[in-house]
Amino acid sequence: MVGLGKMGIVHSCTLNVLPNVEIVAVCEKSGMIRRFSKKIFKEVSIVDDVAKLAEFDLDAAFVTTPIPSHFSVTKALYANNVVRNVFVEKTLADNFEQASELTKLASRSEGVNMVGYLRRFYVTFRKARDLLLQKAIGTPSSFGGYAYSADFCDGRGVSEALVSRGGILRDLGCYAIDLSLWFFGELHLSQVKTSTRGDQSDSVKFEVEGSNGLVGYLEASPFMPDYRMPEIGFLIKGSEGEIVVNDDRVELRPVEGKGSTWYRHDLDDRVPFCLGLPEYYREDALFVDSVMKKQAAEPDFGMAARVDDLIGQIEQGGRNG
């Protein structure tokens, strides 16, 4: 486990309850966290440098450092032959060039690689994707999506913290982008609009185009007071109906016939061990299972690089006005 912040702790705990998994070593930059980690992870080696992990003969590594360091840490893991199987928390990197380089390194390593786009493991988004694959609304023609939170509504610590988390798009918007790519395949950026609060963007809005004339509109903002919990949602329109989906529910509204609504309650949302959200278990279990079976996991670095590519284009589009 490289990086023992919030996500590092969540993954450590989840991995520790999975069968066939043993946490062997933790790499953490902060001296204070390293000192506490030695008390908490009593049988785990704690180091301060990624290169030092090479001595442990590891099967897999999790990179859960802040986004700006994903590239250097992951590159070091491959370069030092620490490990072949790597999980990186979202986003894969800080830009598309870095993400592409990591994708190449991962491919050369011939190991399993995966990026932590947790929303793919929500039962509601899985149900929505199944409905799309079943053509429940015919051919999708347009969609609107959002990634909202109230994280910075009180204005506290906006600039520094948001930058350390990679900005609005990498912190939260990336989930909506990843889901859009998962739902609809290739998308191309067509227009970008941003609004600002002081010297900080407070929302990013952009339009994309897909195949068969599909158009999409997405918005991301951490300044939405009604979103106590971060939330991703979509309204998808097709030739034969609509799907409304968010973190909590999926609604199918066919043009003809009766509609249906499913909450998490209806979609068997339970897991063997739940830490805050059941999705963490599903995500880590999939990665571990893929490593054990030596088979590809999704979303892999290549898929995640497409998210970084779109984010880069949106940021560039925003700067160009």
Place this chain on the structure above:
Amino acid sequence: MADRTDKLLLVGDNPFHNISHLSQDRTKLRDRSVVDPSYAAGLVMTSLDNGANGFMFSVSETTLSILERVRNAERIEDLSLFAIVPYAYEYVRLAAQTGGIVGLAKVFSKQLASSGSFRAIASGASGLLGANPVSLLKTYLAYEIGRIKSSAGKHAKIESVLLHEIVVDMALALNLDWLFKAYIDFVIKHEYTPGFNTCNFPYLVDKFNGWGIDPAKVIIAAPFNRIGFEMNPSREECERALKGLSEPCLIAISILAAGYLRPDDAMEYIASLPNVKGAAVGVSKEKHARETFRLFNSKF
């Protein structure tokens, strides 16, 4: 005042924090008055009048304000308090705003320093410098208990201090038996019942049995409802673990499955379970408070 029963009928605080585990959309449709501490305190007192006998709450500025109002209305002695710490949402949000766990530690240190308690400051500093999780835990608990007492007053009946599910489930996952034992010792020393909020009830019971902690001597707050919502790994496993307890220690939460079930359906299921010490349910309207607790009082 309502008759006391052996069972605990607790008012839950989720609506007062504008939380719905059914969907966030639902909270946007709610009347915002429910997050006003005066209105919420009124709901707590109406619930008391209709059969509730306690309040289960996360320790936050909102719930502390509610307690102050109940105290001012001279009803605090009618209320058994079940306090859940930490209010995880606020700390997770603070961590996001302050750049992570180190930033959060700095903010908490400042809060502790401003509490004015020399003992807490000394103990906290010692815990930080010595990287001693138990010392920090005790400092934190003392700080939170102090906040509750300050708002609820010296006549308040704090029955139990429960660790929030995030802390409990993390500690379970990491096999931190020493942390559970230190917590239990500390809370018992302060003459409260140690409590644990978990989303993994069978896992906790199994671990406690393995560590020599008698689950019947503590309070466990865990989801139990007819449709198995949030009952990990399954409703059947949770029921089996509950049946295996030697004494009632469960406070059932999520009994309405976040509003998915009707109260009479929900109550019928809970009443059929063994070893249930009580149940907590949130209410957001006067009418709900009256009907729900009357029903529970009659059926439980």
